[in-house]
Amino acid sequence: MSTRRPDHVHIREVGPRDGFQNEPERIATDDKIRLINALGRAGFKRIEVASFVRPDVIPQLSDGVxxxxxxxxxxxxxxxxxVPNSKGLDNALKMRHRFHEVAVFVSASETHNKKNVNRTVDETMADNDVMVGRIKAEGLNCAAVIATSFGCPYEGRIDLKRVLDLAERFAEAGATEVGFGDTTGIANPAYAGEFFTAALERLPGVEVTAHFHNTRGQGLANAFAALEAGCASFESSFGELGGCPVPAGSTGNIATEDLVSMFHEMGVATGLSLPAIIEAAREAQSVLGRTLTSHSIIAGPVTWPSSIA
Amino acid sequence: MSTRRPDHVHIREVGPRDGFQNEPERIATDDKIRLINALGRAGFKRIEVASFVRPDVIPQLSDGVxxxxxxxxxxxxxxxxxVPNSKGLDNALKMRHRFHEVAVFVSASETHNKKNVNRTVDETMADNDVMVGRIKAEGLNCAAVIATSFGCPYEGRIDLKRVLDLAERFAEAGATEVGFGDTTGIANPAYAGEFFTAALERLPGVEVTAHFHNTRGQGLANAFAALEAGCASFESSFGELGGCPVPAGSTGNIATEDLVSMFHEMGVATGLSLPAIIEAAREAQSVLGRTLTSHSIIAGPVTWPSSIA
Structure with a gap:
């Protein structure tokens, strides 16, 4: 048994932003609110709910306010x-009283960054330095996100040192959390274990968050490897919603209900109600009108005799 | 990095038996043969292709001959x-020249065994002792399977010692391989790691095989944990076909293509062609006429720049 395995973890539900963003059909604002409220009842203490990107780029998220x-x-x-840039931060801050954390991001891969936000990594980071400072000055938490941390289809494996240098720069600017994103679902559990061991060593005092996708079914294996390396903060998406706009075929994030099921079965506490998450995911399924790919949504929680009344 | 992680593994494809068995609509014999032949071309050296159970119990597999x-x-x-019993073995042996390995099974859970084959574990094992001897005498390999090794919904966690005692009894009777089945998808990676560490220690000289289901999305995490414990033999089902007849909702085995993708990305050799497995799984999807739940079937193999021509 791993001595670095935490006995409890934090899970941020990112479905209402990272998940909904990838839905081709517009979701009604009322439905979004109903689903977010259901997630609140499931016990999440962290929910990513909106994005202040240009409405013509991601119309699905234009109702953030x-x-x-x-x-x-x-x-x-x-x-x-x-927020993708300073303009987005300006817009977000008009709703300053309604949120508590701001995510800023960059891709570790130069090519992916260019395709995603049409700027170089240096340009993005220069803007990020300023934004992180402003977010901190507002008394808000800043969670930096490094996309393609485990590699990307355009550039292959990204040098670990380069990724952690970016993380350290975010931390020096004032980010209290750095999330490492497996944007195109390219990570494997052996590398994920090595990665989080190195990241946790390199970033003392910073919350290190794992953000895996389940593109090739390995997302929970990666999350388990990160956990064993000592990672205690995760992001996931109810119903396995999500993915990435580029490249095509980059399907969903890891399913929150499957992740929570795994942690609870291992005796790792999350503070969450698994039945309530499954209920919210089933509601998302009926709102979206298609079968979602999460497994617990079909099977339900593990039933042990003691849990059968 | 784990020092017990093998650098190559054996994967038995069980879709043509364990997978097809759970399909409600009858699959044409010609389609089965075409799919098995496709799996042969993908490089599998072990394929479970038939079951000699009573045709009225599982009509889907009545075309085994x-x-x-x-x-x-x-x-x-x-x-x-x-084969479920001596009668099944008699029938199978009429085709003795066409196969090389025989699987016999028992459930570690008394209640599950009763529901599955309507006999006590003792009754099943008495028959198994005789069958293993006969299989060995025929010059065939005998792979014993212990269902519900990681627990069952009726009895909860099954004492590890009880499971390994059954395994040892099989080995003493002459089984060269013992497979531990997570029949209802109840295992978690922490327990899977402990389980395979103990099993490998207890069963020197016996091939120890992991057979996980992906009922709650954790199947590959369990497989990774078993691998890290030193397990080098796995069973999986292309397209994530499979499950278990009892209880209802016990959905598919782990998907071979997702498992192979994970191992290859980790640098663990399988001797298999991932693109050919995905092709076979897509063919199964079109034969079955429904969307399968494997992830690599949608995303394809990881593309690294070096693999892009």
Missing amino acids: QVLDRVDVPDDVSLMVL | QVLDRVDVPDDVSLMVL
Whole structure:
């Protein structure tokens, strides 16, 4: 048994942003709010709910202001918004009273960054340095996200040192959390274990977050490897919603309900209600009108005799 | 990095038996043969192709004789048949020249065994002792399977010692391989790691095989944990076909293509062609006329720049 395995973890639900963003059909604002409220009832203390990107780029998320304004979750739930640049941060800050964390991001892969936000990594990081400072000055938490941390189809494996240098730069600017994203589902558990061992060693005092996709079914194996390396912070998406706009075929994030099932069965506490998450995912399924790819949504939680009344 | 991680593994494809068995609509014998032949071309050296159970119990597998007779795979492919009892073994042995391995089984859970084959574990094992001897005397390999090794919904966790005692009894009778089945998808990677560490220690000289289901999305995490414990033999089902008749909702085995993708990305050799497995799984999808739940079937293999021509 791993001595570095944490006995409890934090899970941020990112479906309402990272998941919904990839849905081709517009989801009604009322439906989004109902689903976010259901997630709040499931016990999440961190939910990513909106993105302040240009509405013509991602029309699906153009109702961020309304979502933030009307969402109704317990007071201790920390809502996160994602901003791609200073303009996005300006817009987000108009709703300053309605959220608690801001995510900024860059791709470790130069090519992926260019395709995703049409800027070089240096240009993005220069803007990020300023944004992180502003976010901190506002008294908000800043969670930096490094996309393609485990490699990308255009450039292959990204040098680990390069990824951790970016992480350290974010931390020096004032980010309290750095999330490492497996944007195109290219990580494997052997590398994930090595990666998080190195990241946790290199970033003392920073919350190190694992953000895996389940593109090739290995997402939970990667999450387990990260956990064994000592990682105690994860992001996932209810119903296995999500993916990445580029390249095509980059399917969903890891399913929150499958991740929570795995952790609970291992005796790792999450503070979450698995049945309530499954209920929210089933509601998402009916809102979206298609079968989602999460497994627990079909099987339900593991039933042990003691849990059968 | 784990020092016990093998650098190559054996994977038995069990879709043509364990997978097809769970399909409600009858699959044409010609389609089965075409799919098995495709699996042979993908490089599998072990394929479970038939079961000699009563045709009224599992009509889907009543064409075992025809499948064995007409399947066309390379000479070095070891075909396996599963037999539930001595009667089944009698029937199987009529096709003795067409297969190389026989699987016999028992459930570690008394209740599951009763529900599955309507006999006590003792009754099943008494018959198994005789069958293993006969199989060995025929010059065939005998692979014993212990279902519900990691627990079952009726009895909960099954004492590890009880499971390994059954395994040792099989080995003493002459089984060269013991497979531990997570029949209802109840295992977690922490327990899987402990389990295979103990099993490998207890069963020197016996091939120890991991047979996981992906009922709650954790199947590959369990396989990774078993690998890290030193397990070098796995069973999986192309297209994520499979499950278990009891209880309801016990969905598919782990998907071979996702398992192979994970191993190859980790640098663990399988001797298999991932693109050819995905092709076979896509063919199964079109034969079955429904979307299968494997992930690599959608995403394809990981593309690294070096693999892009």
